[in-house]
Amino acid sequence: MKKPLQDFPPTPSSSFFARRALVAALAATPVIPALAQFRVEVSGVGVTQLPIAIAPFKGEESSPQKISAIVLADLERSGQFRGVDASGQALDESSRPDLSLWRQRTADSLAVGSVTRLADGRFDVRFRLWDVVRGQDLGGQSYTVPQGDLRLASHRIADYIYEKLTGEKGIFSTRIAYVTKGGTRYTLWVADADGENAQAALASPEPIISPRWSSNGSQLAYVSFESRKPVVYVHNVASGQRRLVANFRGSNSAPAWAPDGSTLAVTLSRDGGSQLYTISSSGGEPRRLTQSNSIDTEPVFSADGGTIYFVSDRGGAPQIYKMGAGGGNPTRVTFSGTYNISPSISGDGRWLAYISRVGGAFKLHVMELATGNVQAITDTTADERPSFAPNSKLIVYATKLQGREALMTTTLDGKIKARLAGQAGDIREPDWGPFQKQ
Structure with a gap:
């Protein structure tokens, strides 16, 4: 039976x-606290990962969200990217970076940007992506968002970078x-x-x-x-x-x-x-x-x-x-x-x-x-x-x-x-x- x-x-x-x-x-x-804070812990190494540097965004030290850290965590979680040390550099989307420096740091690509609080309380978030190997400007975007959407703006930046560098649509937003x-x-x-x-x-x-x-x-x-x-x-x-x-x-x-x-x-x-x-x-x-x-x-x-x-x-x-x-x-x-x-x-x-x-x-x-x-x-x-x-x-x-x-x-x-x-x-x-x- x-x-x-x-x-x-x-x-x-x-x-x-x-x-x-x-x-x-x-x-x-x-039991879990109803509003437990989440964090991302990435482990493992893929066979082929694209080395990318996400420079600290200008102004993000006073932002409620650290845009560059969110973008990097998204990209690393995908398994397609490996973060490269981007410390010690003051850059924003209007900067022309010294790409030879980033080649020395073994980065294939570089993202730079800024976050600015506006008079009405919203935030202006801008970024630009560079192909370090070819020396090309791969474009960028800007978002004007309320504070509650700063993470969403970060995820959309990660989506843009992912699609530009892999040819496939990102899922971070x-x-x-x-x-x-x-x-x-x-x-x-x-x-x-x-x-x-x-x-x-x-x-x-x-x-x-x-x-x-x-x-x-x-x-x-x-x-x-x-x-x-x-x-x-x-x-x-x-x-x-x-x-x-x-x-x-x-x-x-x-x-x-x-x-x-x-x-x-x-x-x-x-x-x-x-x-x-x-x-x-x-x-x-x-x-x-x-x-x-x-x-x-x-x-x-x-x-x-x-x-x-x-x-x-x-x-x-x-x-x-x-x-x-x-x-x-x-x-x-x-x-x-x-x-x-x-x-x-x-x-x-x-x-x-x-x-x-x-x-x-x-x-x-x-x-x-x-x-x-x-x-x-x-x-x-x-x-x-x-x-x-x-x-x-x-x-x-x-x-x-x-x-x-x-x-x-x-x-x-x-x-x-x-x-x-x-x-x-x-x-x-x-x-x-x-x-x-x-």
Whole structure:
């Protein structure tokens, strides 16, 4: 007789289990101060990293935010850049730097700038990027922002530099969502991609799980237990207004957005057993996709919207499968390991990230879909909920370090990791949002 999925040993992927197991797992986690300050700790060395110098911005010693430090931390976290010592130089965007000096410091590129407080309290932030090797001015930008947007301006500078030097779009001005538990209070946060500047979107004495960004970044779908059972809501991030989408008999869980934003895939037990359905993001009557005696859950759409990846124990243990977005016969995707959950598909369609149980440890794995090649990319043992950056170059996930919950990012090869959480932390369920409109 097949062992029911709920009886498997606990895993960090809380959205995969019944309410009782989920609440017990969350209740056992340590307390985090509601406004804990985050910091970025980058570790590892990539094979090829571009050496870049970010000179201290003129005037930033009196600025509430150190622009140059934020920009450098962003670039280093990407795994594509290595910081070069830029101390002892007084430069701004109007300066013509001595590029031979920076070549001696082994920098391939140099960013300089200034930050000035205006009479109305806003800040004028300017920068310029130089190609040190070719001696070229690569342009720059300026932003006039309130104090609260100084970090956003810094992230946009990092985006500009990243795109100019790699040819690919930067993700530093995007946002992440995640959940914390502090005491008996659960909070859904929206934060910058480096974990800073967190704003509470929802707080509740009952668990909140499975936040998922819509493709335009304006809405979050999530599961709340406010009515003492799992119910799916859609939340407008800007206004704070939300609407109930799925509150059927039994469990309503694991929402996933279709790329066009009109539809959610969800896991419902309304007809007995956990099965996959699609439902309008405005609510209404769901359409059943799977017809099995197994537990089918954790759906995620491919970037083109044509395929749904999901987790099922139809083969006797949880594995990742795929099928057409309208249903049909599923095809098994994961064959390495006996327990694979929490699929995430990269925006370019090349990669599948997921959690695999290996000898009792839960570890982040990445599969190249074209070849089926799989690589474990962490040495931690309690990884959960991977989510790709919108440029498909980084993954955010939750794990435990030194016994504490931590929010991490990693490059796809696992060589560059950054810890986004501070020393205290009960942080879980991360989801990386889409590119932001400028």
